[in-house]
Amino acid sequence: MAPPPGPYSGTSTLALVARASAFSFGIVYGSIKLKYLKAKAKSHQKAQAKAQSQSHH
Numbered sequence: 810m811a812p813p814p815g816p817y818s819g820t821s822t823l824a825l826v827a828r829a830s831a832f833s834f835g836i837v838y839g840s841i842k843l844k845y846l847k848a849k850a851k852s853h854q855k856a857q858a859k860a861q862s863q864s865h866h
């Protein structure tokens with residue numbers, strides 16, 4: 810599909826918008842992934858600590 814004539818006739822505007830949205834999506838996705846990995850690591854450490862304390866007793 811070709812963009813309609815007018816402000817979107819040039820690829821620059823469309824490319825800028827696409828780049829900006831992709832960039833912001835990347836930031837949001839990255840921060841969510843980071844939070845998820847951190848939470849996962851935290852729960853993993855808790856589980857490991859629990860297992861260690863149980864093995865000591």
